Amino acid sequence: MKVKFLKSAQSIKDAIEPNFTEVALLGRSNVGKSSFLNAFTNQKIAKVSSTPGKTKLINFFEIEDEGRKYVLVDLPGFGYAKVSKSMIKEWGKNLDEFLRNRFNTKLFIHLRDARHPDLEIDNMVDDYLKSFLRKDQQILTVFTKIDKLKQSELAKLKKAYPDALFISNLKKRGIDEVRRKINEILWGEGSEDS
Numbered sequence: 001m002k003v004k005f006l007k008s009a010q011s012i013k014d015a016i017e018p019n020f021t022e023v024a025l026l027g028r029s030n031v032g033k034s035s036f037l038n039a040f041t042n043q044k045i046a047k048v049s050s051t052p053g054k055t056k057l058i059n060f061f062e063i064e065d066e067g068r069k070y071v072l073v074d075l076p077g078f079g080y081a082k083v084s085k086s087m088i089k090e091w092g093k094n095l096d097e098f099l100r101n102r103f104n105t106k107l108f109i110h111l112r113d114a115r116h117p118d119l120e121i122d123n124m125v126d127d128y129l130k131s132f133l134r135k136d137q138q139i140l141t142v143f144t145k146i147d148k149l150k151q152s153e154l155a156k157l158k159k160a161y162p163d164a165l166f167i168s169n170l171k172k173r174g175i176d177e178v179r180r181k182i183n184e185i186l187w188g189e190g191s192e193d194s
Ligand SMILES: Nc1nc2c(ncn2[C@@H]2O[C@H](COP(=O)(O)OP(=O)(O)O)[C@@H](O)[C@H]2O)c(=O)[nH]1
Pocket: 027, 028, 029, 030, 031, 032, 033, 034, 035, 036, 047, 048, 049, 050, 052, 053, 077, 144, 145, 146, 147, 148, 167, 168, 169, 170, 171
């Protein structure tokens, strides 16, 4: 996989030209988004911080994988664990138009913390995305920090979310499954053996 940093934008007005298929990456602050970006790209492209909610920029990365290019859009975290509609509103204010109307977005990757799988704030964001999801778009739920779960807890979570993926950025588990799933969604089944 080849990765190229393209741009940090203050707002969607400064977004790059929509010339490539895009994958939007979103999650609550501290969910492990930066860690995932680093694990996924195998590079230290994102700053891992224990201070939540610091990244307010929209980062665009060009990914080249198996000869195909797409753009990964790293969106700001949408608040901490606390449930707050106004927090989502605040987060969405800047991004709403981008999330709704970006025609080249084909996939939303929603990172969720495996230890807190049913946070209302995550459910609200999921409902929000589904409220305008087009037929050519999908949501992929990825649970992070599975190294913090017991085997039995993980098994239960997998049963509750059969379509989700499960990763540990710390232990580098499940990262390749995410890569494969993205390719499958973007380019179709069996894209790997063509
Ligand atoms: N145990 C564990 N900790 C993780 C994992 N991913 C991230 N973290 C930790 O969670 C904290 C927040 O990570 P970060 O990537 O900065 O989250 P972000 O705010 O979503 O970008 C850091 O202390 C990371 O080391 C994981 O898979 N397992």
